[in-house]
Amino acid sequence: MVFLSALGIMGGTFDPVHIGHLLAAEWVRSEFNMDKVVFIPAASPPHKDEGDMTPIEHRYRMVELAIQDNPYFEISPVEKERKGKSYTVDTIAYFRERYPDKDLYFIMGTDSLLSFPTWKKPELLVTLCSFVVVSRPGYVIPASFWEKEGLLPLLQPKLYILEMPGMDISSSEIRERIKQGKSVKYLLPREVEEYIYKHSLYRRSYDV
Ligand SMILES: Nc1ncnc2c1ncn2[C@@H]1O[C@H](COP(=O)(O)OP(=O)(O)OP(=O)(O)O)[C@@H](O)[C@H]1O
Numbered sequence: 001m002v003f004l005s006a007l008g009i010m011g012g013t014f015d016p017v018h019i020g021h022l023l024a025a026e027w028v029r030s031e032f033n034m035d036k037v038v039f040i041p042a043a044s045p046p047h048k049d050e051g052d053m054t055p056i057e058h059r060y061r062m063v064e065l066a067i068q069d070n071p072y073f074e075i076s077p078v079e080k081e082r083k084g085k086s087y088t089v090d091t092i093a094y095f096r097e098r099y100p101d102k103d104l105y106f107i108m109g110t111d112s113l114l115s116f117p118t119w120k121k122p123e124l125l126v127t128l129c130s131f132v133v134v135s136r137p138g139y140v141i142p143a144s145f146w147e148k149e150g151l152l153p154l155l156q157p158k159l160y161i162l163e164m165p166g167m168d169i170s171s172s173e174i175r176e177r178i179k180q181g182k183s184v185k186y187l188l189p190r191e192v193e194e195y196i197y198k199h200s201l202y203r204r205s206y207d208v
């Protein structure tokens, strides 16, 4: 039996999931020799306006379709099923309890790291897992970020910064392109693209 102990957790709004997300998860998995990466679509992302957000059922299904060909990728409904805001500290506490012996790594892009000090209970969160931050075109960590007192000394020992091939892709750009009738081919998996057209996502209000 192979002993595998590192688990990656990739949270996101995934509206829709795209190849930037998938590459980040696979890059980190491979670099850290993780046994799997669990994708967690957030039902109610704390920092995002839910007004025009696609219903979680669609976003969740698109992630299922996107990861189906990668045996190392899984999806969890933990935030889909939880009421209220999808706070990462609650999600990681759940995984910590479920996998007491595993090293947990929360995977995120540089933009997420920059907002990290404003997340719910960041001082508790840093005690529950480590963090892998992947590079993202357009986002740099300013020197002043490292000068913040209080949280940073706690975060830094648990933080890994990883360069990955730059993917200047965002869900918002994909949504905008679809709205304008432009191609999104190769920006996301074909199955996800087909799902979007089949359900007329990003063009009108949605029925689940
Ligand atoms: N192109 C990318 N390169 C690296 N990391 C990314 C990329 N796109 C998203 N991420 C990271 O994936 C996580 C989930 O991102 P999210 O679902 O909000 O996608 P997004 O493309 O940033 O969406 P939106 O454009 O709607 O804000 C975040 O931690 C984010 O930093």
Ligand SMILES: O=C(O)c1ccc[n+]([C@@H]2O[C@H](COP(=O)([O-])O)[C@@H](O)[C@H]2O)c1
Binding pocket: 010, 011, 012, 013, 014, 040, 042, 045, 046, 047, 048, 086, 087, 088, 089, 108, 112, 115, 118, 119, 120
């Ligand atoms: O817990 C928080 O306070 C918190 C605040 C902002 C973002 N997050 C998480 O960070 C991940 C990326 O967020 P987003 O908004 O870029 O999709 C996702 O899993 C969010 O739930 C978490």
